[in-house]
Amino acid sequence: MPSASSRDPSAPHPHPGLSPEATPLGPSDPPSGFVPPTWASELTACEGGWPCPSAWSPSLGVAPASKGKQGKVGTQRCRVWARSPPAPGTDPCVSLQREDRGPRQQLPCPPDALGMASGAPQQNGQTAEETPGFLDTLLRDFPAPLSPESPLPWKVPGPVLTLEEVEGELAEVAMGFLSSRSAPPPLAACLAHEAVSQLLQSDLSEFRKLPEQEEEDGDRGDRAEEKAPVTLLDAAGLARSLFDRLWQACGQWQQQVPAAARAPQRQWLVSAHAIRNARRRMEDRHVCLPAFNLLFGLEDSVDRAYFAVFDGHGGADAARYASVHVHAVAARRPELAADPAEALRAAFRRTDEMFLWKARRERLQSGTTGVCALIAGNTLHVAWLGDSQVLLVRQGQAVKLMEPHRPERQDEKDRIEALGGFVSHMDCWRVNGTLAVSRAIGDVFQKPYVSGEADAASWELTGSEEYLLLACDGFFDVVPHQEVASLVRSRLAGPPGSGLRVAEELVAAARERGSHDNITVVVVFLRDPQDLLEPEPDAPRS
Template sequence: MAAAAGVEEEVTAARNLLAVLLHDLAGPEGHPRPQNRSVSRDEAEGELSEAVLRLVGGRDGPAWLTACLVRATVQQTLQGDLDSFVERKQDVVEGAENDVQTEDLLHFDALFKRCLNCLQDISSQWQMQLPSVPTNKRNLQVSIHAIRNTRRKMEDRHVSLLEFNQLFGLTDGVERSYFAVFDGHGGIDAANYAATHVHVMVACHEALTSDPARALKEAFQRTDSMFLKRARRERLRSGTTGVCALLEGDQLHVAWLGDSQALLVRQGNPVTLMEPHKPEREDERERIETLGGCITFMGCWRVNGTLAVSRAIGDIDQKPYVSGEGDVSSHTFNGTEDFLVLACDGFYDSVSSAEVPGLVLGHLQENGGDGQHAAERLVAAAKEGGSSDNITVLVIFLREPAKVLEDFLAHGSGEGEPLFDFGGGGVEVPSDHAG
């Protein structure tokens, strides 16, 4: 009975979302103008998905329906011949041989108008016949907090896609969720671009179902290559670090570029998943110097006296010294994992990995096992620790927060001893696969 009632509530909420959406699309403000005026064919799916998600996702409706709407709308928009949307052709340089190729640039305003028409048509059809309510949704609580802090601009972006399968039409029965933090520098363009396209590159990768770690790693390279083309035609100079996590069944795949980081907490212990790309890393220094670059100390170690990270998407003026090739590690869950934290260097430069479990678990204890604002606790700790940078933190609870707290309370502590004492250490667990 409870399950049936839950499905009925989902159906009612879905129909309400469609009704509100159709009403708004029919009004004078229903057709917002997109920010991008021209896109390549490779960029079209990501840019349209982001635009529709912004339009639909801000409304109070089931997230699964939003994801399905985005998928169906974008798919229908891109069906057929897009030649009529070609605005101009752009010469681009490919490869080490400086091979010049021609790339079509599409008039995005016109393409987006078609997209809105498709959205209206699909919403009308689904009012009559809704898609099936998914029954195998991943049940994860996610806490997110991001602040500009004392910086003049906010150059961080983050992505949280619990409905990854619905967004990309994956029906193989394997649960997937995707999370990412991108920390931009020299402007927001590269971080915006990565937040729009990396997950699309993952989903479209031919190896997603057979080798998801490879798909995640190569998604960085593909996104970097695409952004460099845009950077050349629009004279963009920004870059971004990034860390992404793909949860797939009982597997965790983490890919990263630069110094944004992921941390897993298992039974109260921090588990090292990755090593940030810093110029002072011996392998990074050797790679850069072999290419003819240099590492200099100017307050911190920097590539060619400029960037404090050695890998990033973008940074066209520093290629190939600042590499767009990410690293990846894969891990198998055993059921004892508590939560995963993704954050930019504005957090990790002020809060050590060893402090994270106590901060989150202390927050749960103070709030009766409610983890909704756990990310705010971590951001506050970074500010108190002296961080003046943009700070973005995602906490993904891999078990119910109340259960995580209950397990720790069950272990207890000696009288007069702190409840959480992690000794300043951490556990470094070799990954199942790294590259």
């Protein structure tokens, strides 16, 4: 692979949100065929030496860190796609995210990112124009299905999958692959759905492995489903079959792209930033999925967009798992149309059950808190476990939407003690002297004291709302709710394009106030950021 200095300047950059003339941050190039394999995993060097996430959300909204040489963490740059490509002359880069261990340094924004002055929803025909070119390029690079000896262009999501895990894991793989090749987001979601659904409708018996029955070691619980044999499927075989179906769909759509992939989509400006900070590992994950309906083939009239933050502890496995499966489970819940909040609660519960089975089988001990927001039409639905939080800002005022789950809450303390556990103070309040959160996905050895039951709530959006902010405790432990609006407003008052860096500004504020934890912030603008600087109609003008 040619070095950065010898790269053809006319060739497209592997990540178009970054300037092709910019100097790569690292000298190493990955093996040929490497692509980011997941939506929410760790960092690794991408093509041309750019360190970028090896795990991308469907909107490329993930900012974890990875170990490089000698276990050190490098710098990352990545982007968050809006729901549809931006207007001509602008760039889809709405977030620059950075991971480092040393003192914070200013990360220069690529010139093409600075061109996006605001996040106003825009309709444009760029998706329709880009689609044929993308399909032509992909089919030129992959002129035939992969042979059995050919390496896969993505990382296989583990050795085996349960049937219930297949849709979420393969959708993640497909979206990561397509996004790494700069597929228009609506097209990527439609292609991923087509390939995954075709695979799920086929006979999966060829991928079946012998049913696995866990030994009766006393930690399986009393539920029959936990003691029943579980059919496992070969993940590598599924991934190879997925590529074949993706390749077939691209060939068919080269002649006629389905209307859903060509239709104009609402754009979302999402600013996301995350740092490992002083911790040894990056255990946070976040997801930005504006194309929720397209990815899961939902054809009703309700537009949906999904955003989430997961704050892992004891490792990143639980956070990564939740970032893949919570929304996939929610999309298939029968309550989704009539009661989306309940669908999210059920999705958290089921994801916890799925991960606990995986944790027992693979001897995993991690857990994760989580908060997610599903915007369905004009209604906001949120669900949460633990102390990750979501905040709504309306007319310049922070609106508290939730109460985090902490052991010191009297109702949580009573619940834990009723189950036979205890809450003690050891530098902070902890469940059984260990965990500082009372609800989480995972934590197999702390169940049932650490509950997997989420809380959920819904609010009607009136149009006066300005933005949502989702963040982990590394942010909210040091930045009070009432200071968020002023911090955001001060950043928006900067040069054009400042809305792209709002999350970075908030993360920096938390770090400067003494946070040593992983910090993740996702800001979802519900109005044009430039409009937020204008006084309200009934506000006095100076």
